[in-house]
Amino acid sequence: MIREVEINDFLELNAKGFPTIDARSEAEYAAGHIPGSHNIPLLNDVHRAAVGRTYKQEGREAAVELGFKLVGPLFFEKFKAIQQKAGEGKKLLIYCWRGGMRSNILAWMMHLADYEVYLLKGGYKAFRNWALKYFEVPQPFIVLGGMTGAGKTEILHILKTRGEHVLDLEHLASHRGSAFGHIDMPPQPTNEHFENLIAIQLFRYQNFRPIWVENESRKIGRLKIPDALFNRLLKAPTVVLEVPDSIRKQRILEEYGKYDPEALAEATRKLQKRLGNERMNSALNSLYEKDLNKWLDEVLPYYDKTYQYDLEQRNSPVLFVPFDWNNVEESISNLLQLSTKLWKND
Known part of the structure; x- marks a missing residue:
């Protein structure tokens, strides 16, 4: 047949x-x-x-x-x-x-x-x-925000294991979303196929339960989030994780410490216009001296400032929620309870 x-x-x-x-x-x-x-x-x-x-x-x-x-x-x-x-x-x-x-x-x-x-x-x-056309289909989103090192991607993975709907754009884009996001990642797909991957993922979430998605810039690496979807995410309720700076820095150092220093240096050079020559050179010298703490002190303020600016551009309710990495179970439970309230209110 x-x-x-x-x-x-x-x-x-x-x-x-x-x-x-x-x-x-x-x-x-x-x-x-x-x-x-x-x-x-x-x-x-x-x-x-x-x-x-x-x-x-x-x-x-x-x-x-x-x-x-x-x-x-x-x-x-x-x-x-x-x-x-x-x-x-x-x-x-x-x-x-x-x-x-x-x-x-x-x-x-x-x-x-x-x-x-x-x-x-x-x-x-x-x-x-x-x-x-599917990017225009109404679906409820909860945007998960938080400054660099808060652990947003890891939390999305935990939520997925709990049966939550999760749209992991960075996974689909093969990029973590920053100047360092390409390191140790597979090649990015074409923008066309990136759109295909997103559409299919959304198609499989048709029961109108909320979909968790990380707060992203319009572009992830060289890939662009479809306009219709990005505009809807700007209007979705945003849950911002509040994690102490010391914990954020510790988590960043644990992750980035595994990377090739030259790859980190190459990515740092891409931030020249944003950091300025003096701060960029200081960051590079810190890398060559294997002082990742000092390198992070030069780079992280730029990302924190950028994130704060992007957060202010959102056209949606923003809720700040403490997340304790020493008590993950309770913190995840709080997020799930919050999502239930947001879903009912929506």
């Missing part, structure tokens, strides 16, 4: 764990894809370019003929690759750019082997349109 389905039905099946095949080329997939999909191109990058040239120079019939000539000998290889991704199941989701020839050919091939195939109507283009 081959069935064409709309985007919402396709994503529901994807969420249930149906193997999802992206029939587009490697470059198309790398630019952005439906999260969780496997790239098994009908035409690879080289083949696609050749078919495209033929289409422009000789027309559609010649291009289709060349496509079959290039792909024909590879059908068995494609079949085995999809079969491997499907595992023991006999149900598949397949899409290409517009839901056209590439996905239909793979669907026909797998249908002959008694697979139940669901094709995405409109293809990846339909998914992108859906993703961009």
Whole structure:
């Protein structure tokens, strides 16, 4: 059976764990894809370019003929690759750019082997349109704030283990959000795929429970949070963690002390305009002297000042909540009670 389905039905099946095949080329997939999909191109990058040239120079019939000539000998290889991704199941989701020839050919091939195939109507283009519109869907957010070193990301992880809905933008962006945020992190995705990852995460949180998200700047590394989502976060209630400066500094030193000093120095140089030459040079000298405490004393005031300014730009209620890292259980319990009150009031 081959069935064409709309985007919402396709994503529901994807969420249930149906193997999802992206029939587009490697470059198309790398630019952005439906999260969780496997790239098994009908035409690879080289083949696609050749078919495209033929289409422009000789027309559609010649291009289709060349496509079959290039792909024909590879059908068995494609079949085995999809079969491997499907595992023991006999149900598949397949899409290409517009839901056209590439996905239909793979669907026909797998249908002959008694697979139940669901094709995405409109293809990846339909998914992108859906993703961009999904950022406008009303959902309740609680923004978790706090100065650098308060432990916001770690707290989000704890909340997630307690069954809370958490949108970890820094994880999705592969960046911690500061000049030092790229250190020891995987490469960032494209901005398009960053949007895809966010949209899918939000889609899976549809029961209208509050979603915890860390207070972020508009950009995380080189990636930009979608405008519609960012503007909604600015209006969401914000819970600011109050952690003593001594604890914040201790936590920062424990984390950053593991990093390569040269990587810290390179990132510190990026702050030249914000720190000024004198403070930046002092920070660099401290790194070379392996005095992380002094380095932090030069750098941290800039981040604290920036955070305070950003907090003042918010168009939402701001609640300051003490968080005791020596009594995590009680502090987390207080946050959960607060979220219940905010949710009911909202």
